[in-house]
Amino acid sequence: MTSASSPIRHPNVGSERVMTKRAWWLVLLNFVLPGSVQVLAGSHRLGRFGLRATFTLLFLAVAAGVVYLLWPEVILTALTNTIGLWVAAALLAFYAVVWFILTVDTLRLTRLVRAGPKARPLIAGFATVLMVGVVGTAGYGAYVATTASDFLSSVFVAGPTEPPVDGRYNIMLLGGDAGPDRDGLRPDSISVVSIDAESGQASMIGLPRNLEDVPFSPGPLADLYPEGYGAIDGCEVDACMLNSIYTEVELKSPEMYPKAIAEGSEPGIEGMRDAAQGVTGLTIQYYVLIDMQGFAQLVDALGGVEITVDHRVPVHTDDTFTEVLFWFEPGRQHMDGYHALWYARSRHGTSDYDRMVRQRQMQEAILAQASPANVLTKFQAVAKAGSQVVKTDIPQGMLGYFVNLASKTKALPIKSVELIPDNNVDPEDPDYGVIRDLIATSLAPPPSETPAP
Template structure:
């Protein structure tokens, strides 16, 4: 092999032009094909190891891309598994260290003292910048993976998955307020989201908190105590016998009704609410998600705020007569931070429409979060989201179902959300004499167009 035939491996060290050109080639090769520099010019053993690691990484990347295109649920399931995330973190740390070693060795092989003086700082600067970017990105990815693993383990349970019922998943959303002026936590916001297991089409059923005479399924422990409905005969164990009081009564007065709740990732009060919602709607509730409003502010701030079209002027604080109001959320398109988003969904006094209007605002918040909670947002703000979510969200959705629900959620984002308003304007009087047969009829009418099979002919 002659010198002229292989200027990369056997350069003319006396020529600064050749050595400078060679330096740029080596830096480029190290960036594009890590390990190739060592194979061509230096330690072939290290080079073969680096090349093997590079080819393995490319193969994994191609497999991940193909899986994402053809079987996205599989990929989502992998990246939402705690063990898989730790394996991913270990791989990223390995590649971060390997790229540092290969880059520093490349700088040694470049032989900067033989290059043109004007090129030396640029060659070195580019090499170091690329090393910091690539290795730093891998290291940050490892950090995100380990943080995500801890977040998933703290929020999601390891229980068995539940099948869809009549082709749907029904998830109970509870917004709880455990403020210092309350005994325990009482859900102030209640919705049932029914999602088509194939298409992702979602139907949201808003549940007024003042539903009375709430029925329970016959197999519910609460049915044995209230066979005619919650508090319908001799009252109940708390001061107000309405839907959102069921959580407080069961949690504080009768937790023994649901002895297995905690071991299954739930709470007695939540299980009581689940039975109540099944009795009202006639639907099977597979999972629940509880959001503590005390941590909601931090979660919205971690997202970077949220965009909401405010329809009416909303007071911050105050009473029925707007005494003690600390400020206002003005009508129009607004970008709300966590504090103002919390009051947008929480404000009860001084707003026309009362609880029903408040319930609609809470649905608006849910829809806005669904639309704006993008993968890019999660990645760029993950640390804050994970910290807020671990203290704010409680659910019995198992980790094994996360991949499926992520895929289903991506479909849901692209479809309009159907809302079932259980309000007086729609013929439902929740506080006086609710007609639960009519409530179930409204729900069935909303679900039927989504799930009906096309007629043959």
């Protein structure tokens, strides 16, 4: 307890030196244990409220930390859920207001007029810096939480979750290229990411966009093209290749998939899903469509991307892919969105297989470099770009699980399944039995991990 002569409770009894020291201590106490200053030197009622708020926050932080260590998906699910994010935003806004009030009251209680003249601006400045740091951090956290809620609601659907199949989640990635010279969107990049639901080990399967006679999993397209896409009497578009399926279904036969839009997808995407399932033999639970025209915005929002260029790659003067503007030279390079997009799309003097490798390289680099710290510091730009670039049917309720799984994936090398001529894959005359065997062999666990019979 403070005595009647204590300068903490009774500041009028202290000398200038004592009052200066008292002011420093009060400012530090307010930072370390908000509410304690008021209990010692001011309004006991305000102090008790501040201490209760402080200890409640500490309890919640410790409890969240323990739960995260034991069941990380619980915390990640709460932080990727609209309700959870708004609750977090409300709490952070509440504590920002509480800390502001307590700090202003602490400055009043310091009685700066009785401190040393030289110390007064230092004490006031230090208290202000601490207040701006703490209140500003809480306010920014509330802003990020509300922005994240809006972003997640605009990108991810509210739908049922899908279980893993054979212990794996398979996600179709489409890079959509809706150029001005094209009738509708045409997937320029097609791949399937297969992720082990326990270990997080990911395999990237690149599907050549010019695959012919594409088989389909059971559904309307399999009924229409029982021998493969365009194998008998052609198809409804100019070229009967894998990346034409989206255009045909979306523009010519959207009635094939009447429930697509209501389920957060599109008829063309569902046609591509049936094709990717038919080619790979895998059940594809979800898709992610990336608008390549907006891809550059996302890379710029992340601050660029680091890429190791293995061979010279040209950048063209226009979309005709003929005249070369300049070349990417071999070596480690930092690319902004414009250059990253050209690096992934470049065609002049390269094959589709070269482009597949570069696109996969770009996807892996973005995944590796999109750290939580990087995303948080640039969150507004990333969210704005992401909501314009990404479309998916991954339900918001699965985000916590996938974020946790992604942390395991980033710690492991990503495997690649190459559907190229060197692996007996001829896109003009493909053997889909060979393709499925190649994929099954690549996804099979190593002998040491294979369960004993």
